[in-house]
Amino acid sequence: MKDRIKLIKPYISFDEVASELEEIFDSGQLTKGQHVAKFVKSLTNYTGGLYAVPMTSATTALTMCLKALGIKKGDKVAISDFSFPATANVVEDVEATPIFIDVDQDTYNMSVDDLRSKLDDKVKAVIFVDALGSPSGIDKIKAVCEEFSIPLIEDAACAIGSSVNGVKVGNIADLTCFSFHPRKLLTTGEGGAILTNNPEYATWLDMKANHGASGLRGKVFDFIDFGYNYRMSEIQALMGWKQIAKLDGITERRNLIADQYAEALEPLGMKRQKIAQGVYHNIQSLIFTVPETVKRDDLIDYLAEHNIESTLGTYCLSGTTFYTNKYNSVQATAHWLENHTITLPCYDGVDVQTVTDVISGFFA
Template sequence: MIRLIRPYISFDEVEQDLRKVFDSGMFTRGENVVGFADELATYTGARHAFLATSATTALWLCLKRLAVGPGDEVIVSDFSFPATANVVEDLGARPVFADVCPDTFNMTPEALKAKITEKTRAVIFVDALGNPSGITKIAEICRENALPLIEDAACALGSSEAGQRCGNIADMTCFSFHPRKLLTTGEGGAVTINNTDWVAWFNRKLSHGGEGMRGYGLDFVDYGYNFRMSETQAVMGRAQLKKLDDIIAERNEIRDAYIQQLASAGFTVQGHGPEVVHNVQSLVFRIPEGCDRDTLITRLREVGIETTLGTYALSATTYYHKRYNDVQPVASRLQDTTLTLPCYADLDVEYVCEQLVGLVTKRK
């Protein structure tokens, strides 16, 4: 099976550092966790980075920092994985879905402005499939309306717009290190911020509300959670961060090869702005008119090629449709007409394209 993605890490790369962790017996809150957080901050350009158990817990924590709760509304990009809205729902607030651009798949300024009310407490902009196109304009609108901006950059480590990397644009930015991401720690996530006044709060909340020492233990000055990353995970993250820019350059070359071979068959790649570096976390095309996307996925699997949908229209999922009945048309259309294709080194792009074009041609 030609898989969608292969992790960009091998055991040989981390064996020596993992052995040091095992020899030390320090599996949490050690030098690798500290080092990885510092390196993430440096890489993104943010002042501070905090490691977490996932992008989901990172998003949830950001909303807690803003005291989002019942009666509040949070405007959310509609084309995303459900975690983006679930964290809002879990805190008793309402996710208000903003429709997206049919080219970039990202929240549009017009959709955001139309959704702002006196109940709006924050905005979550999603870098759809790693693409941050439009976030600079969204950040400007948020500033004009005194609304905190959270960037769901789960897929976007290494991407940038107008010379600023994701992690250094919004008030708070959340990353994922899930196995489908370009940098994986198995599971895991991170938050980056520039507000130094928030540092102590994030440190406390990530570690049960404890800080400093009182007698022989921590002084628990607040309530908090165990959202900490382990030392072994941090070892994996540090190894991949060193080569992330090379990985992104390679994936953009693969993207160009696909575009060249699929354009004539009517496939249109996800677009991005002129000042955007897209890490190509997921390589997503809109399928030709008249094609059935789910049938394509099934037929490609039969010839040994793993593919999947682009992502979800949150407003059209069963739960949110029943609860709010506010389906956004562009996102809903994209959910049914986008296809994620394999993308990694040594992939036989020509074979994948031949099979895909053949299926489309046969349909005609």
């Protein structure tokens, strides 16, 4: 095999942005220009959400959502336990306490029963993670949040393009956070955004992300609060809106690739992530659980030897060294999934036959 088969390749090329990129440099306006406005509009049009606030990352987006809700020291935030550490880190950052909610072994998403069992009057927010892009089960979690009047934040870092019963992610939770990291289906290099239908949240978030500025006082900007520089650049925004129009086509093709993998690998005992009825999954990451008899890390090493990139599904947050030492509350299913899931290459042009042949050789 000559070329390494990577996990993912970006769905954007230089030629797609070349002419507008030259205009940006010629204008000298590298931030807060027409392309940021265009990207904001394209996000709201695509998701159906009323307001979009660009951010520097999904991590800063999540942090700002917690701040918008007034989460503080002494509060608790219930979080999905199978996720990237940023989901828990942002709770620590505002000095609140993360409550680790175990997940369903098939969908990898927050267990509604475990959430109910851990709710008390100190839980001031819930962060539901769309595991690997799938919002399966968010409708049930949303119902619980509404029952107890708890705000719902959707960590949709991986989920742009996914939907529930025809409603796009970005128009479901009280606050939704996207990531545009290079491993995401829509990338701006780095970057993120918050989607909300609440005008008060949107106004506050936009102000805080722009140093606390709000309009003019005479001929100068007025700063009505302290704030941050969490703005997205014109170059990032240009990359973003160029990809929105083709996003549905990308997800459709990724689903076809995922089906090809499943046809070859399920007879070997590998089990694909389950998607709930009515849910459309963008296949941000293509995840399988391996049989109990297989050591997942050995399979990753075997694929690497054959020039194929793979990795674990994602992390059991409560099982990381920091959170185990601090809270000693490791969740069983999330811990099992961390050790039994594998992410496989999925993108236009990936050589599915080669990858599945190599995996079949491992099982032989």
